[in-house]
Amino acid sequence: MQISKLIRLLLALIVGLLSLLFLIIFLYLTESAFTVWDYLRQTPIWFLAAYAILLFCLALGVIWLLWRILIPRNNKIAVKPVNSNLSEAELTQRVIEAEQAGVDVELARKELAKLRQRRDAGFVYISLFGEISSGKSSLIKAILPEAQVQIGARGGTTRTLNEYRWHTESGDELILIDVPGTNEVGIILDAMSQAEAQRAHIVIYVCDGDLSRSQWDELQYLLQLAKPCILVLNKTDRYTASELELLQTNLRRRIADFALVKLVNVQSGGTREALRILPNGLEEMVVRPIPPQVTELKVALQQFLDEDVELLERLRDSAVFSLVDSQLSAAELSYRTRKAKELVEDHTRKAMLGAMAAVAPGTDILIQGYHGISRHHLMILH
Numbered sequence: 285m286q287i288s289k290l291i292r293l294l295l296a297l298i299v300g301l302l303s304l305l306f307l308i309i310f311l312y313l314t315e316s317a318f319t320v321w322d323y324l325r326q327t328p329i330w331f332l333a334a335y336a337i338l339l340f341c342l343a344l345g346v347i348w349l350l351w352r353i354l355i356p357r358n359n360k361i362a363v364k365p366v367n368s369n370l371s372e373a374e375l376t377q378r379v380i381e382a383e384q385a386g387v388d389v390e391l392a393r394k395e396l397a398k399l400r401q402r403r404d405a406g407f408v409y410i411s412l413f414g415e416i417s418s419g420k421s422s423l424i425k426a427i428l429p430e431a432q433v434q435i436g437a438r439g440g441t442t443r444t445l446n447e448y449r450w451h452t453e454s455g456d457e458l459i460l461i462d463v464p465g466t467n468e469v470g471i472i473l474d475a476m477s478q479a480e481a482q483r484a485h486i487v488i489y490v491c492d493g494d495l496s497r498s499q500w501d502e503l504q505y506l507l508q509l510a511k512p513c514i515l516v517l518n519k520t521d522r523y524t525a526s527e528l529e530l531l532q533t534n535l536r537r538r539i540a541d542f543a544l545v546k547l548v549n550v551q552s553g554g555t556r557e558a559l560r561i562l563p564n565g566l567e568e569m570v571v572r573p574i575p576p577q578v579t580e581l582k583v584a585l586q587q588f589l590d591e592d593v594e595l596l597e598r599l600r601d602s603a604v605f606s607l608v609d610s611q612l613s614a615a616e617l618s619y620r621t622r623k624a625k626e627l628v629e630d631h632t633r634k635a636m637l638g639a640m641a642a643v644a645p646g647t648d649i650l651i652q653g654y655h656g657i658s659r660h661h662l663m664i665l666h
């Protein structure tokens with residue numbers, strides 16, 4: 285009781301002091317404003333206008349700064365169209381030239397090797413994307429019941445890609461790749477997942493309801509790759525017919541502007557509680573697995589496979605070339621940045637040595653001249 289009274293007193297004191305301070309500041313500001321206004325009235329009109337513009341710009345600057353601080357920047361994936369003009373021969377040549385110049389081309393070289401290896405293997409690669417728990421693993425299990433798939437696995441820090449071989453009824457050899465999903469706020473496809481999407485022939489995006497902002501960002505990234513894409517609405521058992529219809533309309537609207545994309549409904553796993561009547565007349569609740577229903581997906585996939593495998597191959601290749609192109613550009617940029625840093629460090633070191641050596645009058649000019657020439661020489665070299 286005593287303490288609460290004391291706190292109240294303290295609080296009242298603080299409020300009183302703050303109010304006093306506010307009043308003083310307010311009066312002081314009013315006074316200065318009037319003084320400034322008095323001065324300004326005696327100045328020519330152009331000065332007044334310039335002053336007003338300056339104040340306006342300052343206010344705008346402050347608002348912009350506050351905006352930048354308060355509203356976090358959206359880490360949206362840059363939607364960059366795939367550059368289809370790149371050719372494998374040109375890229376291979378660029379890798380050789382860059383390597384000769386000292387650029388680290390390891391990543392680009394590996395990517396091209398992987399492309400050749402996948403081409404030789406002759407499989408059609410299908411990557412599955414979607415948030416954790418959307419049912420990617422269940423979907424693979426529904427398609428390949430004998431596969432060793434971990435269902436309900438929690439997202440961890442290790443992000444490994446699991447590959448499953450699928451020999452379809454029509455004789456196609458497919459590889460399904462389960463790309464670990466993310467569901468953290470603001471986290472969308474990481475570099476590894478983006479690269480995997482570029483390497484695939486067909487991409488599948490699994491969702492289990494309407495798309496959140498980050499899911500839409502991810503799907504958009506996949507769609508702009510302009511390769512065959514299937515948007516899978518999973519867990520349809522959880523919705524009534526009218527809910528499902530509404531959901532489909534919404535999803536269809538999202539993908540309306542993109543070619544080569546299909547929307548399918550599936551039911552890939554989960555359980556349902558059911559009442560069972562025992563022989564002795566007693567009732568018992570039992571948990572039964574929901575029978576998977578993935579025919580729509582199989583049909584959509586088959587349509588893509590039957591349409592034009594050549595096209596699948598071409599679209600995949602151009603996406604990988606685009607990936608190699610950006611890997612090379614990044615490697616070249618880091619090479620140039622490193623070289624520029626070395627150049628500056630070298631020049632600074634020489635300048636310091638020169639300054640220490642410049643004891644005799646006039647030698648400093650000679651030394652500076654030497655630096656200028658040698659730096660110019662270096663710049664021509666690079």
Ligand SMILES: Nc1nc2c(ncn2[C@@H]2O[C@H](COP(=O)(O)OP(=O)(O)O)[C@@H](O)[C@H]2O)c(=O)[nH]1
Nearest residue numbers: 417418419420421422435436519551552553554
């Ligand atoms: N009700 C229902 N649950 C499902 C369905 N498909 C998957 N699940 C459940 O969703 C959870 C996550 O599935 P999982 O395949 O591990 O998702 P992943 O993280 O995307 O691989 C599991 O508990 C599944 O049993 C479905 O069609 N209906």
Ligand SMILES: [Mg+2]
Nearest residue numbers: 420421434437
């Ligand atoms: Mg999984």
